[in-house]
Amino acid sequence: MIQILECDFGNAMHRQAVIDLMNNYMADHMGGELPPHETNKAERMVEGLADHPSKLVLLAKNDDKFVGLTNCFVNFGTFAAKPFINIHDLVVLDTCRGKGIGRMIMNTIVEKAKELDCAKITLEVRDDNTRAQALYKSIGFDEDIPIMHFWSKYLD
Numbered sequence: 001m002i003q004i005l006e007c008d009f010g011n012a013m014h015r016q017a018v019i020d021l022m023n024n025y026m027a028d029h030m031g032g033e034l035p036p037h038e039t040n041k042a043e044r045m046v047e048g049l050a051d052h053p054s055k056l057v058l059l060a061k062n063d064d065k066f067v068g069l070t071n072c073f074v075n076f077g078t079f080a081a082k083p084f085i086n087i088h089d090l091v092v093l094d095t096c097r098g099k100g101i102g103r104m105i106m107n108t109i110v111e112k113a114k115e116l117d118c119a120k121i122t123l124e125v126r127d128d129n130t131r132a133q134a135l136y137k138s139i140g141f142d143e144d145i146p147i148m149h150f151w152s153k154y155l156d
Contacts, residue, residue, distance in 0.1 A: 002067075002101060004108045007057035009050035017059055017066035018046055025069075025091040030129050056085065058108055060101050061093070067096040070105050080119035085109060089124035090132070102135050110139070124150050 007014045022045065023036035037067060049055050049071065060068030071089040076082075087109060092101045113121050122143070126139050 001063065002099075002104060003061045004068075004120045005060055007059050009046070011059075012061060013066075015046050015050075018049065018057065018069060021059075021069040021091045021093070022065060024093060025089060028094065030126060032133075037129070042093065055102050056109070058105055060105055062096065062101075068092040068105055070109065072109060073077065074116065074118075077119050082119040083116055084118050084120045084122060085113045085116070087121065091108075095122060097131075102132075103139065106135065106139055 007018060019037065019042045021040070022133075025031040026034040026036060028130060049057055052073070055073060056070075056072040056073040058070045058072070059066050069089065069091040070087060072085050072087050074083050074085055078082045090102065090105060092105075109121060121141075123136065125136060
C-alpha cells in the first residue's frame with residue numbers, strides 16, 4: 001500500500017530516505033547522472049531542508065520502503081497577492097515508475113496548495129522528459145503563457 005506523508009526531519013529513517021532518493025535522482029539520466037552527495041553535503045542538504053521555513057517535503061512509502069520524494073517550497077506571488085508552491089524536485093525510483101506514485105505525490109501537492117489558498121503551483125521540467133510532461137499535463141499543468149525560460153547563474 002502506497003502512502004504519501006510529510007517528511008518528519010526528526011525521524012532518522014525519513015532523513016535517510018531524503019538522502020537516498022535524492023542520490024538516486026541525481027544518478028538518473030534526468031538528474032544529470034551526477035555522483036551521489038558525499039556524507040557532509042548530504043547532511044548539509046537534509047539540515048538545510050529541515051531548517052528551511054517554507055519547505056514542503058513529501059515522501060512516498062510502499063509498505064516499508066521509501067519509493068518517492070518531492071521537495072517543494074511555498075513562496076509568495078506578488079501579482080496574485082497569494083502564496084504559491086514551487087516543486088523543486090520530484091523523484092520516483094525507476095523500479096516503481098508507472099505505478100501512479102508520481103500522480104499520488106502531485107495530487108497531494110495540489111490538495112496542500114488548496115489548503116494554503118495558493119494561486120498556483122509551479123515546476124520546471126526538462127524538455128526531453130516527456131514522461132513527466134505527460135503526467136503534469138494529465139493533471140492540468142501546461143507551459144506558462146507567455147512561455148518562460150528557466151535561467152541560472154552558478155556561484156560555485
